[in-house]
Amino acid sequence: MGRGRIKMKQTKYVMSGGLAFDEERDMKRLASLAQKGWLFEKFSPMGYTLRKGEPAHLQYAIDYRKQPDRDYFAYFEEAGWTHEGSAGDSIHLFSAPEDVAPIYSDIETMVEKYRSEQRLMGKSAVVALLFTLVLWWMSQWGIGGLAEGVVSILLVFSLIALVFTGLPYLGYTFKLSKLQK
Incomplete structure (x- = not known):
C-alpha cells in the first residue's frame, strides 16, 4: 500500500x-x-x-x-x-x-477617514432605529394573525440592522474622540 x-x-x-x-x-x-x-x-x-x-x-x-x-x-x-x-x-x-510610508501619517487625514464612516453609519443607524421603533410600536398593537408574524420578522431584521450600524457608529465616534484629544 x-x-x-x-x-x-x-x-x-x-x-x-x-x-x-x-x-x-x-x-x-x-x-x-x-x-x-x-x-x-x-x-x-x-x-x-x-x-x-x-x-x-x-x-x-x-x-x-x-x-x-x-x-x-x-x-x-x-x-x-x-x-x-x-x-x-x-x-x-x-x-x-514594511518600508513603504503608511497611508495615513497625520491625525487630520485619519480624522477625515473616520468622520466620513461615522456619518455613513450614523445615518444608517438612525434609519434602522426609526424602523425598529415603528415596528415595535406596531407589534404592541396586537394586530394578530399573519400581519403580526410579518411585523415580528421585520422587527428582528431591523434590530439586526440597528446593531450592525449602531455599533460601528459608536466605534467610529470613540476612535474620533481618542484622535481629537
Missing part, C-alpha cells in the same frame, strides 16, 4: 474584530499572518479569507472611499501600495512592503 501525500489546506478564514473597533489590530494580524505565508485573498462575511503563499513582510491598511475611480487606485500604487480587495464599493484593503 502506497502512502498518500497529506494535502495542506490552501485557504483559511480569519474573523475580523470589526473595522470600527479593531481596524489597527486586524491590520497587524494580517501582517503577522503574511509573515507566516497566509496572504489576504478576499473579504468574507465578518472576516477575511487568506491563501497559502510565500511568506512576505507586508503592512496592510484600510481606506474608505465610495465608488472610487482609477485615479484613486493609481494614487496608492504610485505610493507603493497594492490594492488587495474591496468590500462593497467603499472599503478597500491595500498592502505594501
Whole structure:
C-alpha cells in the first residue's frame, strides 16, 4: 500500500474584530499572518479569507472611499501600495512592503477617514432605529394573525440592522474622540 501525500489546506478564514473597533489590530494580524505565508485573498462575511503563499513582510491598511475611480487606485500604487480587495464599493484593503510610508501619517487625514464612516453609519443607524421603533410600536398593537408574524420578522431584521450600524457608529465616534484629544 502506497502512502498518500497529506494535502495542506490552501485557504483559511480569519474573523475580523470589526473595522470600527479593531481596524489597527486586524491590520497587524494580517501582517503577522503574511509573515507566516497566509496572504489576504478576499473579504468574507465578518472576516477575511487568506491563501497559502510565500511568506512576505507586508503592512496592510484600510481606506474608505465610495465608488472610487482609477485615479484613486493609481494614487496608492504610485505610493507603493497594492490594492488587495474591496468590500462593497467603499472599503478597500491595500498592502505594501514594511518600508513603504503608511497611508495615513497625520491625525487630520485619519480624522477625515473616520468622520466620513461615522456619518455613513450614523445615518444608517438612525434609519434602522426609526424602523425598529415603528415596528415595535406596531407589534404592541396586537394586530394578530399573519400581519403580526410579518411585523415580528421585520422587527428582528431591523434590530439586526440597528446593531450592525449602531455599533460601528459608536466605534467610529470613540476612535474620533481618542484622535481629537
